[in-house]
Amino acid sequence: MKINDFKLERYFGKHEFTAKYLLSSSDCDGYELSYVLDHASKEEIQLWENLTLGYTESEGSPMLREAILQYYKVDSIENIVIASPGELNFASMNVILDSKDHVITVSPCYQSLSEVVKSIGCTVSYWTPNSEDWEFNSKDLEQLIQKNTKLIVLNFPHNPTGAYLNYKQFDAVVAIARKHDIYIFSDEMYHKLVIGNINELPPIADVYEKGISLWGTSKTFGLAGLRTGWLVSKDKAFLKKVIAFKDYLSICSSAPSEVLSLIALNNLDAFLVPNLEKIKRNLSFFERFASNQQLLSFVPPKAGSTAFVKLHIESSSLEFSDKLVSETGIMSVPSEMFGYQGKYIRIGFGRDNFPKILDEFNQYLNTY
Numbered sequence: 001m002k003i004n005d006f007k008l009e010r011y012f013g014k015h016e017f018t019a020k021y022l023l024s025s026s027d028c029d030g031y032e033l034s035y036v037l038d039h040a041s042k043e044e045i046q047l048w049e050n051l052t053l054g055y056t057e058s059e060g061s062p063m064l065r066e067a068i069l070q071y072y073k074v075d076s077i078e079n080i081v082i083a084s085p086g087e088l089n090f091a092s093m094n095v096i097l098d099s100k101d102h103v104i105t106v107s108p109c110y111q112s113l114s115e116v117v118k119s120i121g122c123t124v125s126y127w128t129p130n131s132e133d134w135e136f137n138s139k140d141l142e143q144l145i146q147k148n149t150k151l152i153v154l155n156f157p158h159n160p161t162g163a164y165l166n167y168k169q170f171d172a173v174v175a176i177a178r179k180h181d182i183y184i185f186s187d188e189m190y191h192k193l194v195i196g197n198i199n200e201l202p203p204i205a206d207v208y209e210k211g212i213s214l215w216g217t218s219k220t221f222g223l224a225g226l227r228t229g230w231l232v233s234k235d236k237a238f239l240k241k242v243i244a245f246k247d248y249l250s251i252c253s254s255a256p257s258e259v260l261s262l263i264a265l266n267n268l269d270a271f272l273v274p275n276l277e278k279i280k281r282n283l284s285f286f287e288r289f290a291s292n293q294q295l296l297s298f299v300p301p302k303a304g305s306t307a308f309v310k311l312h313i314e315s316s317s318l319e320f321s322d323k324l325v326s327e328t329g330i331m332s333v334p335s336e337m338f339g340y341q342g343k344y345i346r347i348g349f350g351r352d353n354f355p356k357i358l359d360e361f362n363q364y365l366n367t368y
């Protein structure tokens with residue numbers, strides 16, 4: 001199997017740990033270990049202190065899967081498998097698909113959502129939003145269905161645009177998949193990061209028998225360093241195949257991460273609420289800033305932690321981002337990293353130092 005480089009991750013690899021400021025991160029600041037442990041129950045502290053560092057169970061710790069179960073309407077922990085988010089995406093696609101299949105995926109997208117499918121040899125069609133408002137229309141999706149369409153890949157809240165489906169569109173997507181007997185892999189990594197006064201969508205696994213939900217601790221919880229993700233599905237046969245596939249990858253999760261994830265899952269609000277407040281505060285700063293800036297315009301995100309901001313410039317967005325980081329130390333992610341035509345950069349709202357970065361960015365644009 002051959003797979004193309006993951007452009008976004010390679011761009012982060014180049015700048016993330018050397019740039020002075022990160023303007024485009026999709027995760028919120030990572031919480032400190034002491035913050036996590038401060039929220040642990042007596043029993044969880046005992047688990048942490050008495051932890052032995054051996055192998056863990058392939059499907060994930062039963063206690064952690066019990067804690068995850070409270071957020072889903074599925075029968076039991078047998079409907080849940082734990083691994084890192086990217087690994088679960090990679091394993092799911094390889095388990096479901098082979099080269100004769102057709103796949104529809106949202107676009108622009110986090111590259112692994114289309115690249116893994118391509119590496120298997122599938123043909124891919126892209127479900128794209130209207131760039132005026134980033135609305136995805138289910139009628140456009142239905143037109144992309146082919147006889148051999150086996151999988152639809154969703155990602156709402158959407159990275160990078162901050163788009164979200166309303167209930168009507170979401171129900172229409174499920175109805176289309178059901179009518180054509182198609183799997184839905186729903187990347188819900190930004191689940192519960194709902195910014196506006198809108199209804200939160202249910203996980204796809206709750207409402208669709210061929211639905212697969214992916215969530216994890218990286219974005220909603222501000223705990224990306226744990227590398228914990230989970231799949232939830234009513235299709236237990238599919239999950240068994242994922243567990244077997246994982247034997248060629250990580251085999252099982254890190255024992256310390258499982259205990260820390262358990263504490264976080266049992267204390268969602270302690271992690272989610274400060275993150276959402278930060279995102280909303282930074283977004284309001286950005287709205288004010290953007291209203292006075294001729295060089296950019298944007299559609300405010302409905303959910304998630306990012307926006308895709310249009311640049312009104314002569315150069316390409318990659319040239320813009322390269323120059324920005326070399327002259328100011330501000331790292332931004334250009335639209336080339338999402339394979340998207342047009343001049344955009346992603347802005348991430350999950351960092352405490354956002355107002356300071358925005359000040360520096362403003363000064364730079366004023367002399368651009």
Ligand SMILES: Cc1ncc(COP(=O)(O)O)c(C=O)c1O
Binds near residue numbers: 085110159227
């Ligand atoms: C839509 C989406 N899916 C999956 C991931 C992968 O999550 P992680 O970095 O925790 O593996 C990301 C990370 O940016 C993402 O944006």
